[in-house]
Amino acid sequence: MRAMRLIWAVTLGVLGLVRVAVLGAQAPQTPSRWAQPAAELAGQITDILGPGQAQVTIRNLSTIETSEIPIIRRLLEQDLKAHGVLPSGAESANAIRVTLSENTHERLWVAEVAEGNATHVAIVHVDLSVKQVAVTDARMVLRREKVPGLFNRIGGVVQDNPILAAVEINGHFVVMYADRISIFSSGTGGWTEVNTFLIDKRLARDPRGVLLASADGGSFTAYIPGGECIGSYSLPLAGATADSGWSVRCQTSDDPWPVYQSGDASSAPALKAFYNPARDYFTGVVAPSIGVDLPAFYAAGMIPRAAGGAALLVNGIDGKVSLVDNGAVKTLAGTRDWGSDFAVVRSGCGMGTQVIVSSSGEAANDSLRAFDIPALEATPVSGPLAMDGTVTALWTAQDGKSAFAVVRNASNQYEVDRVTALCN
Amino acid sequence: MLRRFAISFVFAAISLTAMARTRPHYGGTLRVEIAGDAWERPDGIARRLVYEGLTQLDASGTVRPALALTWDSDNNSHRWQLRLRPGVHFHDGSLLTSATVVASLMASCNADCPWTTVKAVGPLVVLTSDSPMENLPALLADDQFLIGMTATADGKTPVGAIGTGPFQVTGFNNGVLSLAANESSWQGRPFVDAIEIRVHRPVHEQWLDLSVGRADVVEVPAEQLRPAQQQRLTVLVSSPVTLLALQVTDAGALANVKLRGAIAAAVDRSAIYNVIFQKQGEVTASLLPQRLTGYSFLFPTDRDLNRAHELRGGLTTGPLTLATEGDGAMQLAAQRIVLNLHEAGFNVQMASTGAQQADLILRELPLAAGEPAAALEQVMRSAGIMTPMTAKAPAELLRAEQNVLDEKKVIPLLNLPRAYANGMRVRDLRLRADGTPDLADASLEAGQ
Numbered sequence: 021m022r023a024m025r026l027i028w029a030v031t032l033g034v035l036g037l038v039r040v041a042v043l044g045a046q047a048p049q050t051p052s053r054w055a056q057p058a059a060e061l062a063g064q065i066t067d068i069l070g071p072g073q074a075q076v077t078i079r080n081l082s083t084i085e086t087s088e089i090p091i092i093r094r095l096l097e098q099d100l101k102a103h104g105v106l107p108s109g110a111e112s113a114n115a116i117r118v119t120l121s122e123n124t125h126e127r128l129w130v131a132e133v134a135e136g137n138a139t140h141v142a143i144v145h146v147d148l149s150v151k152q153v154a155v156t157d158a159r160m161v162l163r164r165e166k167v168p169g170l171f172n173r174i175g176g177v178v179q180d181n182p183i184l185a186a187v188e189i190n191g192h193f194v195v196m197y198a199d200r201i202s203i204f205s206s207g208t209g210g211w212t213e214v215n216t217f218l219i220d221k222r223l224a225r226d227p228r229g230v231l232l233a234s235a236d237g238g239s240f241t242a243y244i245p246g247g248e249c250i251g252s253y254s255l256p257l258a259g260a261t262a263d264s265g266w267s268v269r270c271q272t273s274d275d276p277w278p279v280y281q282s283g284d285a286s287s288a289p290a291l292k293a294f295y296n297p298a299r300d301y302f303t304g305v306v307a308p309s310i311g312v313d314l315p316a317f318y319a320a321g322m323i324p325r326a327a328g329g330a331a332l333l334v335n336g337i338d339g340k341v342s343l344v345d346n347g348a349v350k351t352l353a354g355t356r357d358w359g360s361d362f363a364v365v366r367s368g369c370g371m372g373t374q375v376i377v378s379s380s381g382e383a384a385n386d387s388l389r390a391f392d393i394p395a396l397e398a399t400p401v402s403g404p405l406a407m408d409g410t411v412t413a414l415w416t417a418q419d420g421k422s423a424f425a426v427v428r429n430a431s432n433q434y435e436v437d438r439v440t441a442l443c444n
Numbered sequence: 445m446l447r448r449f450a451i452s453f454v455f456a457a458i459s460l461t462a463m464a465r466t467r468p469h470y471g472g473t474l475r476v477e478i479a480g481d482a483w484e485r486p487d488g489i490a491r492r493l494v495y496e497g498l499t500q501l502d503a504s505g506t507v508r509p510a511l512a513l514t515w516d517s518d519n520n521s522h523r524w525q526l527r528l529r530p531g532v533h534f535h536d537g538s539l540l541t542s543a544t545v546v547a548s549l550m551a552s553c554n555a556d557c558p559w560t561t562v563k564a565v566g567p568l569v570v571l572t573s574d575s576p577m578e579n580l581p582a583l584l585a586d587d588q589f590l591i592g593m594t595a596t597a598d599g600k601t602p603v604g605a606i607g608t609g610p611f612q613v614t615g616f617n618n619g620v621l622s623l624a625a626n627e628s629s630w631q632g633r634p635f636v637d638a639i640e641i642r643v644h645r646p647v648h649e650q651w652l653d654l655s656v657g658r659a660d661v662v663e664v665p666a667e668q669l670r671p672a673q674q675q676r677l678t679v680l681v682s683s684p685v686t687l688l689a690l691q692v693t694d695a696g697a698l699a700n701v702k703l704r705g706a707i708a709a710a711v712d713r714s715a716i717y718n719v720i721f722q723k724q725g726e727v728t729a730s731l732l733p734q735r736l737t738g739y740s741f742l743f744p745t746d747r748d749l750n751r752a753h754e755l756r757g758g759l760t761t762g763p764l765t766l767a768t769e770g771d772g773a774m775q776l777a778a779q780r781i782v783l784n785l786h787e788a789g790f791n792v793q794m795a796s797t798g799a800q801q802a803d804l805i806l807r808e809l810p811l812a813a814g815e816p817a818a819a820l821e822q823v824m825r826s827a828g829i830m831t832p833m834t835a836k837a838p839a840e841l842l843r844a845e846q847n848v849l850d851e852k853k854v855i856p857l858l859n860l861p862r863a864y865a866n867g868m869r870v871r872d873l874r875l876r877a878d879g880t881p882d883l884a885d886a887s888l889e890a891g892q
Binding site for chain 1: 466467468469470502503504506508628629630631632633634635734735736737738739741742814816838839842884885
C-alpha cells in the first residue's frame with residue numbers, strides 16, 4: 021500500500037513537471053521592447069567589469085511605467101549572466117547602478133559601474149515611444165486622418181514655411197505654402213511633391229490663403245494676400261512626365277476671396293469677401309452684397325435653416341459669432357469656446373449639417389468639435405477631437421462632407437489632417 | 445527630483461506651446477517694464493526686437509533660418525557658407541547684403557569668434573576656421589552675433605540702433621525706450637503698433653504697474669515665482685534656460701586645480717536653491733541640464749566639506765575676491781558662497797558688482813540651444829572656454845563635459861528658469877528658447 025502511494029506520488033509529480041514544461045513551452049515568447057537595450061547595456065557593462073560578481077541596483081528617473089522595471093531588471097540580469105557577470109548582494113566589491121533616464125529626445129539607460137574606488141559609466145539610448153491620442157465621443161464622432169506626405173519638410177528638414185491651404189484636384193493635391201504652390205502626386209507611402217511654383221510672398225505674420233478647384237477639375241485658383249494665381253493642367257509634351265503638365269500664373273489682385281462654396285463644387289463661389297492683406301482678416305465687405313453690414317471677420321460659411329433657406333455664419337474679429345438670417349445680423353450664443361476658424365460639413369447625422377470649430381482654449385494642443393446650430397445657439401454634438409498641435413487653418417473639403425485642417429506641432433512642423441464627422 | 449523635472453516640463457510645455465486659438469488682432473501699444481537695461485547683453489529685451497541673427501532658435505531650441513535662408517558646410521565643418529534671405533532691408537531702407545553682414549559679424553567678436561575668417565562671396569557669407577565648427581548654425585543664433593548696421597551707405601556711423609528686426613527704435617525719453625512696428629519685416633509686420641519699454645524699474649514697482657494696468661509685461665525673477673503665483677499673476681515660466689555657475693580663475697593661487705576642486709566641494713548648492721532661489725529651478729553640478737542630456741544626475745551635487753578640506757590640504761591662498769553679475773538674489777547667493785568658502789578655510793571677500801578681475805565670479809550662463817552639443821559649446825563659450833565641440837553621442841558628450849568640469853574653472857550650481865507676467869489684454873505671448881518673451885508675435889485684445 022505504501023509502495024502504491026509512493027508510485028502514485030511520483031507519477032503525479034512527473035505529470036506535474038511535464039505539465040509545467042508544456043505550459044512553459046506554450047507561453048508566448050514575444051521579444052520585449054527592452055530586450056535590445058538591455059543586451060546592449062549588459063555588453064557595455066561587461067566590457068568594463070569583465071566576468072565576476074556585482075551588486076545590481078536599478079532606479080527609474082524616466083517615464084517608463086513602474087510595472088516595467090521588474091521586466092527590465094530580469095532582462096538585464098539575464099544578459100549580465102550570459103556575459104559572466106553574476107548579480108550578488110551588497111557584500112560584493114563591485115556595484116552596478118543602473119539609472120533609467122531620459123532627455124527631451126530619447127531615453128537613456130546609464131550604468132555606473134563601480135570597481136573599488138573607480139567608477140566607469142556606460143550609456144545606451146532607447147527610443148521614446150509615441151503616445152496614442154484617444155478620441156472621445158458624444159452624439160457624433162470626429163475622426164481625423166493625416167494626409168500622408170503633406171508637410172513643410174524638405175529632405176527631412178522642417179522648413180520655415182507654413183501650409184496655408186490644400187485642395188485635391190484631378191488625382192493631385194495642390195498645396196499652398198506661404199512662398200510657393202506645390203503639386204503632389206499619390207505614391208507609395210503618401211503624397212509626393214512633383215512640381216513647385218514660387219509665388220510672390222506677401223509679408224504677413226498670420227498668413228492665410230484660399231485654394232479653389234475649378235468645376236472640371238482641370239485648374240485651380242489660389243488667392244494669396246495681394247494676388248491671385250491660376251493653375252492649370254494640360255497634357256504634357258511627348259516624352260515628358262505626366263506631372264510636368266502643370267503651370268501656374270500669378271498676378272497682383274485685390275479681388276475678393278471666396279469664403280463660401282456651395283455644396284455643389286461645380287458652381288461658382290456663392291460668396292466672396294474682400295481681404296485686408298495688412299491685417300490678415302476679411303473686411304466685412306462681401307460680393308454679392310447681402311444687404312446688411314457685416315463686421316470684419318475671420319471665417320464665414322452658409323448653414324441650412326430648419327425653416328428652409330440658409331443663413332450666413334460669420335466669425336468676427338471681435339470674437340462674436342453672428343448669424344445673418346433674413347436680412348438681420350443676430351449674435352449666436354454658445355460660442356464662447358470657439359476659435360477663429362470653422363468649417364461647415366454635411367455629415368448627414370442629426371440636423372444634417374454641422375459646424376466643425378477650432379477651440380479657443382489655452383491648452384497645449386488645439387481641438388476640434390462639431391456643433392449643431394438649430395436656432396440662435398450653438399450646441400456641441402461631438403466630443404473635442406484632440407489635434408497634434410495648433411490648428412492654423414480649417415476649411416470645408418470639396419465634397420462638403422469633411423474638412424481639412426492644417427496643424428502646426430511644437431516642432432513647427434505643419435501637417436494636413438482630413439477631419440470627418442461620423443454618426444454615433 | 446523626477447517630480448521637479450515633471451513640473452518644470454509642464455511649465456515649459458505651457459510656456460512654449462500655449463497660445464490662443466482665436467486669430468490675433470493688430471494694433472495697440474504694448475508696455476513692458478524691466479529692471480535692467482534694454483540693450484545689455486546677452487539678453488537685453490530690445491536686442492532681439494531690433495536685431496536679428498543669421499539663424500534663430502525656435503521655442504524648442506532647434507536652429508531655424510532667419511537672415512540666412514540656407515547654409516551648408518564642407519571640409520569637415522571647417523568651412524560654412526550661408527545664403528542670405530533676399531529682399532531684407534534695414535530699418536533705414538538699405539538692403540541687407542553679405543558685405544553688411546560680414547561687417548557686423550567682424551564687429552561682434554575679436555579673439556573669441558568661432559571662425560577664423562568671414563568674408564562675402566557674392567550673395568554668400570563664408571566662414572572658415574582651423575577647427576571644425578560643427579555647431580556654427582546654432583552659435584550664429586546667439587545674441588552676440590545679431591546683425592546690425594555698422595556703417596551707413598556713405599561710410600558714416602549710423603545714429604542709433606539699426607537692424608532688420610520686427611521693431612525699429614523711435615526714441616528714448618524719461619526712461620522709456622519707444623519702438624515702432626517694422627512694416628516691412630520679412631516675418632510680417634508685428635501685431636502691435638508699438639512697444640514702450642520702461643527700463644530700470646524695480647520689480648515690485650513693475651508688479652504694481654501691472655496690477656493697475658500701467659504695464660502689460662513685467663519680469664518675475666526666479667526667486668519671486670512663488671509670490672507671483674500667490675498674487676495670481678499670469679506668469680509664463682520657461683524651462684531652466686540659464687546656468688548659475690561660479691567661474692574660478694586658474695591664475696595665481698588658484699592655478700592649483702586641487703584648490704579649485706576644494707572650492708567646488710565647499711559650495712552648498714542646496715542652501716542657495718532652498719533659501720535664496722526659493723526652490724525654483726534645479727540643483728545641478730553639470731553644465732547641461734537633465735532635460736538635454738538625461739545624465740546630469742551622474743554629477744554629484746552634495747556639499748562635501750571634508751573633501752574640500754582634504755583637497756585644500758592646508759594650503760592657503762591669501763584673500764580671494766568674489767563678484768557677481770547681478771543684484772538681488774545673485775548678491776545673496778554670492779554672500780552665501782563666501783560663507784561656504786570660509787567654512788572650508790578660504791578667505792574670500794565680496795568684490796563690487798560686475799568686477800571682471802575677481803578670482804571668483806558668480807554668473808548666469810545662457811542655455812538656449814536644444815541640441816546638447818550646441819548647448820555645451822554655447823555655455824562653454826559664455827564661460828570663456830573656446831573649445832569647439834564635436835561630440836555627438838551621449839557618452840562622448842559626457843566625457844567632454846567631464847573634461848571641462850574636471851578643470852574646476854566652472855562650477856555649475858543651479859539651472860534657473862526665466863519668467864514674465866502679463867496683463868489680461870496681452871494675447872499669444874510666448875517665451876523664446878532663451879526664456880525671453882517673443883513680443884513680436886504677441887498681440888493685444890481688440891478694443892483695449
